Amino acid sequence: MKIGKFVQAGRRLKNDPLGFLLDILILIVANLLIPIPLVGNLILEFRGFALGALGFLTVLVLFIFLSIGVVFATPLLIASGYLNSIFPQSVHASSQNDDNFADVSIPQQNPFGGSGLSYVTITAYFHDPNYYLTFGKIHTGIDMVPNDTYFQNSKTYKTTVKMIPLSSLSGTVDYYVDGDGGNTVVVTNGQNSLRALSLHLSQVFVSSGQTIKAGTPLGVMGHTGFATADHLHYEIQINDNGVWTPVDPLPYIQ
Template sequence: MKGFKFTRGMGKLRNGQTAAAESSVEDQQDRMTAKVDGIAGTLGLRRNWLLATAGIVLVTTFLVGAGKQYVGANTEPYYRVMVQGQEIGTLSDKAALDQLFAKKQQEYQAKYPGTDMILQTEGITTEVDKAYKPEINNEATLAKLDGMLKAYAVGVQLIVDGKAVGVVKDQETATAVLNKVKQHYIPGQTAEVAGAKLMKTASSTKNITTASPISKKVEGANIREDVSLLPIKADPNKILDLDEAVKLLTEGVESPLLYTVQEGDTISGIAKRFETTQKEIFNNNPTVKELTLQIGDQLQLSVPQPAITVVTVEQISEKVIIEPEVIVRKSDQLAAGKSKVVRPGQTGEKEMQYRLTKENGLVVQEEWLGQTVLKASLPEVVYRGTKIVGEGSGMFNWPVSGARISSSFGARWGRTHKGVDLVSGNRTIMAADAGTVTFAGVQSGYGNVVIINHRNGYETYYGHLSKISVSQGQKLEQGAKIGVMGNTGRSTGTHLHFEIRKNGSAANPMKYLR
């Protein structure tokens, strides 16, 4: 811009002024040029800074990407093993956990082969996770978990009247146990009476020894208690097998028992019935004496009492010898007390039917159902003098009409009974045969009793009478009223205790009654 002169509108300038003006203009131009150059320099620096920054960003981006690729290449998945929400270790492979479970299950099943074992894995879970080069210790984790794993047995608990008595492995075994307990108290369908009896055959008068067969038919067997079955988790060491459970329910545990003495009981009979000893009974009951034992006395016993009571009802058929009827033909040609057999008699046979109710094999109720004659006896015919009144014929009628037997004769089913007990709606008691009253009063055990001597080797006893209608020494005809049925003496209810004794020994009245 040097040499450019401003002249418009100014007139003619002096030389000095002109030079000063030109100098000012040049200064302004220099300042403007300097500013332009400064701006250009500044722009150059900024461009260089931006280029450097872009390079750093590019390098950083490259390095970060490379780092991420490296970390990603070295990041591994793994499993955190949790027990009840608490981490106990890590695994690289979840299949190792399943293998441990299978191994432990096999170990427990092999240890308890007779039970169904269940491994307790509730609360054991896994959570998948990822980490850069994670530290995983499979062996330590599996070893720790191995020590924590437990198993239980699946079992069925037997509950009797609300009380747990034992555990078996399953429902099928429990049902088998209850059935076998019932079978334990069910006798065979046929059996032979222990001991032997004399039987006289029709073809021979020789006495031969034969067993009197008893046939048995079980009408039913039921468990009295309420029995329920409950599936449970059980200790495998407490699982009972079939035989152990049956033994537990049939043998029971030693427990105190208060026993009430019944008619016909003896200390030896009670000891045998409860499988104990007479000495133990006397030790537990120091005031009890054999000869003074009374019906209704209570004895303290210590005997095994099973948890279950099996009630069985059996129908019993027993063959009994029938003594021959004696037909007496009176003759005034014979002296009083003299007799003559004109035709020997022969025994017959009949079948007696009973129904027995038992609790765990012990008779608690006996019912006579009737009888069937299998072979009729042949009567014996005797001539006898008639000069003396009060002598029996040897033929015995029922001492009470419409009689029903409530207890039979003999040492059977754990009791000893010297006669038969009869009950009837008609309480009038009659002489079974003609004879003389030798006792009419009270005797121990019998209460009010009448004894008649038939003067032919036979005596009859009539016990527990409520009223006696005869007196000692009185001579009676067959069928004469001697008293009224009662409940005196050692008696558990109104009935007649009737005995027939032959030459002083008790005989089965059923052999003679017609």
């Protein structure tokens, strides 16, 4: 009986080698998954259905793994700004430099424009004691949000319907994601004596190494990183013998 089966298998291998190998593969997989010979033989008898089921399961497993990958990868891609570089937002294209900003290496305006603080409301000041009591951290800049005057008069807002901070000085860009996952843009002047930091951006329009002028749109205000709501953390640092030291930004807003 066994000899007859071997002879039959040999003829099958000679006449249809691909089909023979496929049947062997199905039988091995079936017995690995369900180690009962009878079940393996039944699956072999209905190999067409078995192949269809195996293909469906393969596609299903791949779909599940891809879905999990997308779920975990998307926040990282958004935080890194990589998606913005691949899929430029229409707001970016419609954002233009604000000519009201003077081409300066030392800031003179707040990042939302206007005269002095007319376009913004300060929600936390430099070394704000309330901030320290609430979060247990020294506040090294000022937090600001646009006010009604901004919404009524800002050309940038009227064009984009987005709250877009602009560079307060001309210089070179350094963009990175901070330890809390916040999008941070740093603009350093040509003398390497002062730099301005803009934190928590939800979208970023500039890239590291780029040279920009004051008034260039940096991104869209958001709450990425260590933030409880949408706002801009604006920080000024001066180069103190090679050490970047935060100072109060208010004297740099006229």
